[in-house]
Amino acid sequence: MSFLEVRDLALAFGGVRALDGVGFSVERGQVFAIIGPNGAGKTTVLNVVTRVFAPASGQVLLEGVDLVRMPRHAIAGAGVARTFQNIELFEGATVLDNLLLGRHRFDHGGLLSQMVQGRRARACEDASRERVEALIDFLDLAPHRNQRVAGLPYGVRKIVELGRALATEPRLLLLDEPASGLNPEETRDLAFWIDDIRHDLGVTVVMIEHDMSLVSEVADRVLAMNLGRALAEGTPAEVQSHPDVVAAYLGG
Amino acid sequence: MRFAYDTSYRESRRLLRFASDRAAYALLAVLLAAAPFVLPVFYVGELTYLFIFALASLGLMVLTGYTGQVSLGHAAFLAIGAYAEALLLNAGWPLPASLAAAAALSGAAGLAIGMPAIRVSGLYLAMVTLAFAILLEHAVGHWSSLTGGFTGMAVPEPRLAGVSLGTPTGFYFLCLALLAAVLLALVNLMRGHLGRAFVGVRDSEAAAWGLGIRVPLVKVQAFVLSAAITGLAGALLAHQTKYLTPDGFGMMLSMQLVLAVVIGGLGSLRGAILGAILIGLLPSFISHLKPFLPDRIAKQFGLEIFVFGAVLVGFVLFEPLGLNGRWQKLRAFFETFPLYRRDTFRRGKAYMRSERYK
Amino acid sequence: MQVLQLAINGVSVGAIYALVALGLTLTYKATEVLNFAHGDVLMLAAFIGWGLIVGWHWPFWLALPATLALVGIAAYGLERGVMRRIAGQPQFAGVMLTIGLAFMIRGAVSMGFGPESRKFETPFSGHTTHLGPVVVADLNLAIIGAVLAVTAALFVFLTRTRLGVAIQAASQDQLAAYLSGIRVKRLNSLVWGLAGALAALAGMLLSPITLVDISLWFVLLKSLAALVLGGFGSAPGAIVGGLLIGLIESFAGVYAPGAIKDVVAYIVLIVVLVVWPRGLLGEAHGRRV
Ligand SMILES: Nc1ncnc2c1ncn2[C@@H]1O[C@H](COP(=O)(O)OP(=O)(O)O)[C@@H](O)[C@H]1O
Ligand SMILES: [Mg+2]
Numbered sequence: 001m002s003f004l005e006v007r008d009l010a011l012a013f014g015g016v017r018a019l020d021g022v023g024f025s026v027e028r029g030q031v032f033a034i035i036g037p038n039g040a041g042k043t044t045v046l047n048v049v050t051r052v053f054a055p056a057s058g059q060v061l062l063e064g065v066d067l068v069r070m071p072r073h074a075i076a077g078a079g080v081a082r083t084f085q086n087i088e089l090f091e092g093a094t095v096l097d098n099l100l101l102g103r104h105r106f107d108h109g110g111l112l113s114q115m116v117q118g119r120r121a122r123a124c125e126d127a128s129r130e131r132v133e134a135l136i137d138f139l140d141l142a143p144h145r146n147q148r149v150a151g152l153p154y155g156v157r158k159i160v161e162l163g164r165a166l167a168t169e170p171r172l173l174l175l176d177e178p179a180s181g182l183n184p185e186e187t188r189d190l191a192f193w194i195d196d197i198r199h200d201l202g203v204t205v206v207m208i209e210h211d212m213s214l215v216s217e218v219a220d221r222v223l224a225m226n227l228g229r230a231l232a233e234g235t236p237a238e239v240q241s242h243p244d245v246v247a248a249y250l251g252g
Numbered sequence: 253m254r255f256a257y258d259t260s261y262r263e264s265r266r267l268l269r270f271a272s273d274r275a276a277y278a279l280l281a282v283l284l285a286a287a288p289f290v291l292p293v294f295y296v297g298e299l300t301y302l303f304i305f306a307l308a309s310l311g312l313m314v315l316t317g318y319t320g321q322v323s324l325g326h327a328a329f330l331a332i333g334a335y336a337e338a339l340l341l342n343a344g345w346p347l348p349a350s351l352a353a354a355a356a357l358s359g360a361a362g363l364a365i366g367m368p369a370i371r372v373s374g375l376y377l378a379m380v381t382l383a384f385a386i387l388l389e390h391a392v393g394h395w396s397s398l399t400g401g402f403t404g405m406a407v408p409e410p411r412l413a414g415v416s417l418g419t420p421t422g423f424y425f426l427c428l429a430l431l432a433a434v435l436l437a438l439v440n441l442m443r444g445h446l447g448r449a450f451v452g453v454r455d456s457e458a459a460a461w462g463l464g465i466r467v468p469l470v471k472v473q474a475f476v477l478s479a480a481i482t483g484l485a486g487a488l489l490a491h492q493t494k495y496l497t498p499d500g501f502g503m504m505l506s507m508q509l510v511l512a513v514v515i516g517g518l519g520s521l522r523g524a525i526l527g528a529i530l531i532g533l534l535p536s537f538i539s540h541l542k543p544f545l546p547d548r549i550a551k552q553f554g555l556e557i558f559v560f561g562a563v564l565v566g567f568v569l570f571e572p573l574g575l576n577g578r579w580q581k582l583r584a585f586f587e588t589f590p591l592y593r594r595d596t597f598r599r600g601k602a603y604m605r606s607e608r609y610k
Numbered sequence: 611m612q613v614l615q616l617a618i619n620g621v622s623v624g625a626i627y628a629l630v631a632l633g634l635t636l637t638y639k640a641t642e643v644l645n646f647a648h649g650d651v652l653m654l655a656a657f658i659g660w661g662l663i664v665g666w667h668w669p670f671w672l673a674l675p676a677t678l679a680l681v682g683i684a685a686y687g688l689e690r691g692v693m694r695r696i697a698g699q700p701q702f703a704g705v706m707l708t709i710g711l712a713f714m715i716r717g718a719v720s721m722g723f724g725p726e727s728r729k730f731e732t733p734f735s736g737h738t739t740h741l742g743p744v745v746v747a748d749l750n751l752a753i754i755g756a757v758l759a760v761t762a763a764l765f766v767f768l769t770r771t772r773l774g775v776a777i778q779a780a781s782q783d784q785l786a787a788y789l790s791g792i793r794v795k796r797l798n799s800l801v802w803g804l805a806g807a808l809a810a811l812a813g814m815l816l817s818p819i820t821l822v823d824i825s826l827w828f829v830l831l832k833s834l835a836a837l838v839l840g841g842f843g844s845a846p847g848a849i850v851g852g853l854l855i856g857l858i859e860s861f862a863g864v865y866a867p868g869a870i871k872d873v874v875a876y877i878v879l880i881v882v883l884v885v886w887p888r889g890l891l892g893e894a895h896g897r898r899v
Contacts, residue, residue: 091456111441114440125445371883387876507709561715572699
């Protein structure tokens with residue numbers, strides 16, 4: 001059994017069949033890319049995996065456990081973290097607080113202890129802070145640590161969102177178009193980080209991405225989708241030259 | 253210029269990190285402690301009212317400023333706290349127990365209205381809370397056997413261990429102590445795990461869910477905490493006014509609270525206090541101004557409400573970050589002098605982010 | 611007999627709620643602002659109408675269009691000069707700004723006119739008509755007739771004229787409308803002007819029944835209940851909701867105990883929002899991620 005198995009997902013919005021029997025599987029430690037034209041249903045796959053939507057049918061098995069049966073707030077605890085296509089940061093909070101929010105699922109010492117800054121609450125806070133500082137170092141966010149997110153440039157915001165997802169200590173990281181809107185230099189950094197996330201942190205990555213050179217560089221396997229269905233799956237080179245994929249991109 | 257050198261995470265979390273801060277707050281403490289002994293009784297009463305209003309404003313700030321849930325009917329929780337306090341004292345409860353129970357009852361009412369209210373958000377919640385407050389005012393007025401109806405009911409004198417706290421000075425210190433205690437607890441809560449969850453729910457529910465935050469639970473927690481604090485303020489208000497009538501808890505009071513948190517600056521406890529001071533003082537300021545205005549205008553109650561409206565419009569248009577935002581800009585100016593750049597607080601590019609239900 | 615009488619009274623008050631709710635819906639659809647100053651605009655219009663009719667001795671049929679035009683232009687200016695500045699900010703900013711404006715209008719009217727209530731005559735005042743077994747005040751018939759006519763005219767305007775269709779398009783998708791060459795900002799001001807004129811009409815129709823008084827703004831709160839019951843954001847819903855709230859109030863006045871009539875609208879509002887937030891004709895919610 002694979003690390004992540006997505007089976008036969010189906011979901012319709014009104015008359016639109018956003019997912020129409022899509023399925024794929026990802027091995028532990030892989031970087032798995034999903035490509036496809038706009039409206040193909042890529043984001044909807046991530047939304048189903050993270051329980052934003054309940055699918056009409058299908059399963060999402062993470063090491064054999066069906067995420068579809070979990071409540072929405074339990075997904076982080078199951079070791080799944082994500083970023084959003086249109087950045088969903090906590091705009092009114094600082095970078096540090098955004099990252100600390102990633103630690104929400106971990107122990108925090110209890111309400112009473114927080115209220116009086118008791119020893120337990122302080123110890124938990126220190127532990128969270130330590131992990132977050134490590135991520136700040138890793139992602140070069142130190143200059144922005146105490147700035148409010150609302151005023152930051154787009155590229156930095158994307159990185160903060162990545163950092164927040166990593167702060168939850170995921171086993172599976174879902175990235176929705178992580179390179180969109182980044183300049184070439186920022187995209188290079190991103191490629192290195194994804195590599196480190198996979199090798200050093202041992203996190204499995206599923207990413208939606210349009211930038212084929214990035215996909216070719218970091219992804220082990222690629223799934224091409226169109227109209228809620230899988231068109232082709234394979235190595236980046238195989239998928240890119242697959243006739244159905246070429247046709248879908250040309251509007252066939 | 254001033255720099256912060258942190259040697260540990262704990263260091264960076266200390267509340268008053270700089271000698272200048274400590275000196276300023278020590279001075280404030282001395283002034284507040286001396287005030288009732290040097291000021292005329294009238295001003296002691298005014299200050300006490302400000303403390304109570306600030307406490308209620310803190311309550312609303314938790315809900316609206318931190319969690320992003322609008323309540324246009326928070327006077328309802330003041331009313332619940334006030335009537336509970338009067339009724340419990342009449343029933344012979346000791347003061348600490350009645351205060352705690354008034355807060356708890358109001359918190360329970362917050363739970364009752366918060367549980368269904370979390371199903372709706374934004375404008376809907378604003379309407380639900382507004383309607384709830386109107387209903388409650390109506391109910392208090394018509395349930396005469398319990399509340400004395402529109403004729404009202406007297407509030408027993410507050411006594412602690414045989415000592416009367418009904419004197420202006422005694423009551424002043426009771427209110428000051430409770431305000432300080434609640435403020436300290438909130439400072440600790442809001443910069444920690446719970447406060448971050450509040451802000452998370454406020455700024456992006458989608459992301460909050462994804463981090464394992466139980467969004468509805470957090471909203472209800474905010475509702476209960478907010479209602480309990482406001483209820484405590486209501487209990488104190490009962491002693492301040494000494495006589496309760498339903499129209500003392502009308503829509504205008506709810507609006508004043510909303511004004512205080514918006515004008516103070518949403519998402520900041522300091523803002524709640526600053527806003528409460530401004531809004532609490534505005535009516536007496538206006539009445540001092542009246543002798544200088546044409547008779548025709550000065551005689552009308554409309555002047556006060558007009559000024560409230562104008563202040564609110566001014567802040568929404570020109571200083572959306574409120575008094576707290578102003579304060580931070582001034583601070584930043586002095587702390588980074590001479591390096592301060594005007595655009596330090598430049599607002600991020602405004603873009604249309606529709607909250608329309610799709 | 612009594613049932614019929616109550617129904618007609620309810621429908622005529624409900625027609626006013628419907629008119630106010632319709633104005634709220636138009637501005638909400640166009641600019642995503644729930645206009646808490648709408649009730650005060652209505653109240654201001656009643657005072658202006660009183661000023662023209664009683665103060666300057668204008669005939670009703672001249673004062674009515676003049677008031678509508680004046681208030682409509684003022685509302686147009688309000689959007690252009692003030693509301694536009696907070697476009698794109700969270701909905702809460704719109705709530706606060708319109709509450710502030712409401713206070714300013716209320717305060718200004720109170721300072722200008724004083725606290726006394728006033729009264730003006732209309733061509734319908736004091737007359738009644740026998741409709742079969744029930745007796746109806748002509749004023750009530752005029753209200754129902756006017757609201758029917760305005761709703762029909764509005765419907766034709768929004769669906770049949772170029773300007774109306776453009777307004778609809780811009781309300782559905784501002785960006786798309788803008789990209790297809792519609793001057794969205796100007797349309798938004800126009801919608802506000804239109805809603806202001808509707809509020810003025812409601813004020814001119816309602817105040818002969820009640821009185822010309824500061825507290826007229828309270829109609830806003832009842833209309834919020836209408837809006838919610840009918841389905842927030844739906845124009846037909848606003849009409850249906852308004853009529854229903856009017857009927858419910860009218861019947862509650864006789865069949866419900868005590869003073870329930872005064873607050874039954876708020877009970878409806880809370881119950882609908884909590885158990886059935888969509889309302890009768892509303893749309894589903896949720897923000898896409
Ligand atoms: N919340 C929603 N409500 C209605 N339709 C939706 C929703 N989310 C996605 N869709 C529709 O589902 C289809 C797939 O969307 P999406 O998964 O976002 O595509 P993409 O591959 O570009 O990420 C599109 O037709 C989109 O309009
Ligand atoms: Mg997408």
